Amino acid sequence: MRLRIFALVFALLALVVSGVAVAEEDLTNWALGKSYTYSMAPHENYPDEGGQLTDGVYAQLPKYHDQAWVGHLRNDFRTITVDLGEVRPIQEIRANFMQEMSAGIYYPVEVMAEVSADGVLWTEVGLQRFNRVSMGTEDFIKPVIFDELDENARYVRITFLVDVWVFIDEIEVLGK
Numbered sequence: 789m790r791l792r793i794f795a796l797v798f799a800l801l802a803l804v805v806s807g808v809a810v811a812e813e814d815l816t817n818w819a820l821g822k823s824y825t826y827s828m829a830p831h832e833n834y835p836d837e838g839g840q841l842t843d844g845v846y847a848q849l850p851k852y853h854d855q856a857w858v859g860h861l862r863n864d865f866r867t868i869t870v871d872l873g874e875v876r877p878i879q880e881i882r883a884n885f886m887q888e889m890s891a892g893i894y895y896p897v898e899v900m901a902e903v904s905a906d907g908v909l910w911t912e913v914g915l916q917r918f919n920r921v922s923m924g925t926e927d928f929i930k931p932v933i934f935d936e937l938d939e940n941a942r943y944v945r946i947t948f949l950v951d952v953w954v955f956i957d958e959i960e961v962l963g964k
Contacts, residue, residue, distance in 0.1 A: 815962040818876045819944070820844050824959070827867035834859025834955065842870065847957040849929050852888050857955040859893075870944045870959055875905050878939040880962040881913070883946050885930050886955040893955050896948035901934045903941035910945065913937055929957075 819842045830836050836858045847856035860866050881901045887894055898917045902910040914934035944961050948954060 814964060815879060816964065817844075817960045817962055818872045818878070819870050819959055819961040822870055822872055824868055824870040827865070828860075828863060830858045831861045841868065841956065841959045843958075845958070846884065847886070847929070847955075849886060849888075852886065852891055852893055852955060856957050857886060858957065860950045860954045860956070862950055862952065865947055865949055866954070867945055867947045868956075868959065869907075870946075870961060871907075872942050872944065872961060875940050875942045876961070877963040878903060878941055878944070878961055879935070879937050879964065880960075881934040881937065881944055881946070882958075882960040882962070883932050884957045885932060885948075886957070887928050887930065888955075891953070893953040894951060895930050896954050897951060898949050899932045900947045902945040902947070903939045904943040904945070905941050907943045911939070911941075913939060 821839070821844075822842050823839070824841060826836075834852075834857060837855070840856060840858055845856050847854045852859070883899065885895050885899075895918050898915060900912060900916075901914045902912050904910045914937075916932055916934075918930075944959075946959060948956070
């Protein structure tokens, strides 16, 4: 009897887990291959050669010289605005940031996501703040994820605070 109950619980758990995976696989990355603009161009030593943040190529670690990374140096906030081409349903927004403390590259102190149907009126959909002290001294890629969204927008804007160096790669805007 115990074996049957265990098997039933295991089977139900497998269905739930597989259902979650299927649901996430059903999401489309609307930002893939789309154009975007910067409020301030990346640093000349770690430039964006054109479309790097939406090309589907993920940067590797611990390789800040990987050309998929785009580097920003000081000067306060940066804003990256992605044009999806048309209004799309949005359930999730993601962006990857790197920390390599030995090279002076840190996660941004905060990251904000906003959406807009017309590029004029913006709605904040998420704000995340990070405490560097609690992150330790290891080098990592940190995916910043704004999920459980129910938005319709053409434009997605990511704003982040640049203290020393901030490296970003691959912005994704997911929806059905």
